[in-house]
Amino acid sequence: MDGHPVLDGHRVLDGRRVLDGLRAYRLITAMWIRSTMTYRASFAMTTFGNFAATALDFVAILLMFSRVDALGGYPLPEVAFLYGLSSVSFGLADLAIGSMDKLGRRVRDGTLDTLLVRPAPVLAQVAADRFGLRRLGRVTQGALVLTYALWTVDIDWTAAKLLLMPVVLVSGAGIFGAVFVAGAAFQFVAQDASEAQNAFTYGGTTLLQYPPTIFGQELVRGVTFVLPLAFVNWLPAAYVLDRPNPLGLPQWVAFTPPLVAVGCGVLAGLAWRAGLRTYRSTGS
Numbered sequence: 262m263d264g265h266p267v268l269d270g271h272r273v274l275d276g277r278r279v280l281d282g283l284r285a286y287r288l289i290t291a292m293w294i295r296s297t298m299t300y301r302a303s304f305a306m307t308t309f310g311n312f313a314a315t316a317l318d319f320v321a322i323l324l325m326f327s328r329v330d331a332l333g334g335y336p337l338p339e340v341a342f343l344y345g346l347s348s349v350s351f352g353l354a355d356l357a358i359g360s361m362d363k364l365g366r367r368v369r370d371g372t373l374d375t376l377l378v379r380p381a382p383v384l385a386q387v388a389a390d391r392f393g394l395r396r397l398g399r400v401t402q403g404a405l406v407l408t409y410a411l412w413t414v415d416i417d418w419t420a421a422k423l424l425l426m427p428v429v430l431v432s433g434a435g436i437f438g439a440v441f442v443a444g445a446a447f448q449f450v451a452q453d454a455s456e457a458q459n460a461f462t463y464g465g466t467t468l469l470q471y472p473p474t475i476f477g478q479e480l481v482r483g484v485t486f487v488l489p490l491a492f493v494n495w496l497p498a499a500y501v502l503d504r505p506n507p508l509g510l511p512q513w514v515a516f517t518p519p520l521v522a523v524g525c526g527v528l529a530g531l532a533w534r535a536g537l538r539t540y541r542s543t544g545s
Contacts, residue, residue, distance in 0.1 A: 278382060285381035289389035297394045304395065311398030315352075318470065319344060319406055333474035338414035339502055344470040345407025346494035350433025351466035352400035354441060357434070358388040359396060361441040362455045362462070365448035374542050384533055387445065414502070421516075422501050428519060433493035435522030437462065439529040440488070446529070449536035465490045473507035481507050492521040 297304050322344065326337045335343070364387055367373040376386045416422065444458030451457070465488070473481050473495045485491040485508060492514075499506050500515030 282382040282385035286385040286389045289386065290392040293389070293392035294394055297392075307395040308398040311395050312402045313398075315348070315399045315402045318348075318467065319402075322470070333472035335472040335474070338410050339498075339504075340470075340472060341406050341410035342414050342502065343472065343494050343498055345403055345410050346429060346433065346498060347466050347469035348403025349400060349407055349430055350493050351437050351462070352396065352403050353430070353434035354437035355462075356393070356396040356400060358438055358441050359393060360390045361388060361445040362448075362458050363387075363390070364445040365451070365455050368448060368540065371542060373540065383537060384442070416501060417503060425497055425501065425516065428516075429494070429497045432518035432522040436489065436493055436518070436525050437466070439522070439525035440465065440490075442526075442529040443532050446532040446536035449539050461488065469494050478508075485510075489521050489525065492518045 319341075322332075322340060323337075325332060326340075330336065332340055364373070367376075367387070373383075376383050379386065440461050441458075444461060447458065448455065465484075468476075468484065469490060473491070481491065481495075485496070491507070495507055496510070497515045497518060498504075500512055506512070506514070
């Protein structure tokens with residue numbers, strides 16, 4: 262039996278929008294990368310600066326461990342494991358669509374209007390705007406800490422755990438990406454809410470760098486069932502490290518980050534569409 266023609270038409274249209282968005286994103290990011298690589302010395306210095314600035318977070322953890330042997334029952338290699346998972350996942354999302362937090366400025370000064378008249382999805386244009394290749398410094402720093410953790414932590418590796426590692430990193434980036442998009446959608450209403458958005462993005466990754474055992478159960482429940490950042494590293498890391506789940510959930514939840522990332526992406530997309538529909542030009 263043939264499908265409903267209207268529904269089929271919507272599916273085709275949505276598919277074309279996705280392809281158009283990906284193409285626009287690729288072209289805009291390529292433009293900014295070419296622009297960045299024109300001044301390679303500047304790129305190298307800003308990337309190193311990004312690397313050094315983010316490394317200070319791990320230096321603070323090292324200073325804590327100069328006074329204690331464990332933090333919330335977690336030794337340094339296990340905390341480094343949490344840190345690495347969170348930093349790499351967030352770094353990938355920040356690299357891809359970190360410019361989303363600048364949307365409020367475009368709404369206030371009316372420059373969003375120029376994106377609306379272009380024949381490309383607005384979300385792709387905003388995400389790729391001023392693509393910052395220097396953010397590779399954060400990804401590199403997190404990857405180095407994660408490599409150290411994997412080298413030193415005592416893990417009973419199985420096939421399931423090995424397969425879970427890359428899935429967790431990609432899914433974590435997807436979850437953080439959804440938070441970026443949802444935060445940008447909120448700025449259509451609040452306009453000056455970039456700091457509130459940063460509390461959930463940059464603040465979220467800082468929270469996840471520490472063991473869940475040092476936080477209250479209410480906070481852990483909140484970042485599991487309300488804003489599901491715990492699926493970035495706390496829940497899968499508990500399975501990999503053979504530690505008790507922070508909320509006593511079954512072990513299979515460690516394999517659900519991809520589903521959570523997809524669900525968050527769908528909700529963030531709906532929020533973006535709703536926010537874009539509420540936009541009213543400044544008229545200037």
